[in-house]
Amino acid sequence: MTELALVAALAKRLPRIGDDCAIVPHGPEDLLFTTDLLVEDVHFRRAERTAADVGYRALARSLSDIAAMGGEPRWATVALALPPWATGRWVAGFYDGLIALAAQHRTEVVGGDFSRALALTADVMVCGTAPKGQALRRDRARPGDLIYVSGPLGRGKWRFPPRLALGQQLRKLGATSCMDLSDGLSLDLHRLAVASRVAADLHTVPLARGASLSDGLHRGEDYELLFTLPPGAKPPRLTHAIGRILRGQPGLVTYNGGQVTPDGHDHFRSQPHPRTP
Numbered sequence: 001m002t003e004l005a006l007v008a009a010l011a012k013r014l015p016r017i018g019d020d021c022a023i024v025p026h027g028p029e030d031l032l033f034t035t036d037l038l039v040e041d042v043h044f045r046r047a048e049r050t051a052a053d054v055g056y057r058a059l060a061r062s063l064s065d066i067a068a069m070g071g072e073p074r075w076a077t078v079a080l081a082l083p084p085w086a087t088g089r090w091v092a093g094f095y096d097g098l099i100a101l102a103a104q105h106r107t108e109v110v111g112g113d114f115s116r117a118l119a120l121t122a123d124v125m126v127c128g129t130a131p132k133g134q135a136l137r138r139d140r141a142r143p144g145d146l147i148y149v150s151g152p153l154g155r156g157k158w159r160f161p162p163r164l165a166l167g168q169q170l171r172k173l174g175a176t177s178c179m180d181l182s183d184g185l186s187l188d189l190h191r192l193a194v195a196s197r198v199a200a201d202l203h204t205v206p207l208a209r210g211a212s213l214s215d216g217l218h219r220g221e222d223y224e225l226l227f228t229l230p231p232g233a234k235p236p237r238l239t240h241a242i243g244r245i246l247r248g249q250p251g252l253v254t255y256n257g258g259q260v261t262p263d264g265h266d267h268f269r270s271q272p273h274p275r276t277p
């Protein structure tokens with residue numbers, strides 16, 4: 001079982017799933033919905049993170065999905081399942097980190113839920129908006145488009161900045177596709193290429209300090225944006241051209257012509273362990 005297979009099976013029954021956010025037409029704009037789980041001992045170990053760090057990241061991951069669609073975040077709900085070790089003080093700290101980030105991006109926390117659990121589990125749902133029909137998707141890349149990433153890869157920060165301003169800029173610029181890099185370039189680019197029914201050839205991978213090529217290709221949790229622009233379009237500052245979309249076997253990813261296995265993070269294939277320094 002892989003996460004890819006689970007989503008593919010569900011997509012037959014739920015046709016609106018499969019992108020970073022669901023797009024729901026509503027009045028003069030489109031609503032964007034995303035939800036992300038952060039689970040103790042899967043995504044983090046409590047000894048290594050402050051409560052505020054966990055709260056920050058729980059919201060940041062959902063905001064990154066809104067960024068990937070070129071949207072503007074508006075409202076969030078927060079569901080927290082607490083094990084016995086999580087005190088009222090811990091929960092207050094969690095909300096300190098979360099609310100500070102929400103305020104930075106003018107996102108209002110409008111509700112949530114509490115329960116008990118064996119491991120701490122936070123689920124943050126964010127609803128955002130985009131102009132009608134203009135949200136960026138991952139299924140519109142075309143042969144000839146150039147592939148870009150928004151920053152060096154392989155050493156994701158725990159408190160990463162969600163690329164909301166860049167996402168909105170890319171929407172206005174007419175990016176043909178976009179997604180956030182949550183599970184590693186090799187796997188996420190494969191997903192984008194499957195959705196767009198194209199192949200992708202990389203010619204370079206910009207690496208963060210201390211990262212190996214394998215880290216840059218396969219290590220998850222960079223939360224940079226991966227996007228495509230038509231040839232001739234001027235890319236935003238501080239982004240890196242990394243390859244080109246090709247006609248070919250849908251989902252095939254190559255690096256200077258050699259095949260790259262989509263070997264990023266899949267919850268149901270790899271052993272759960274926290275991966276970000």
Ligand SMILES: [Mg+2]
Nearest residue numbers: 020065180182
């Ligand atoms: Mg995503």
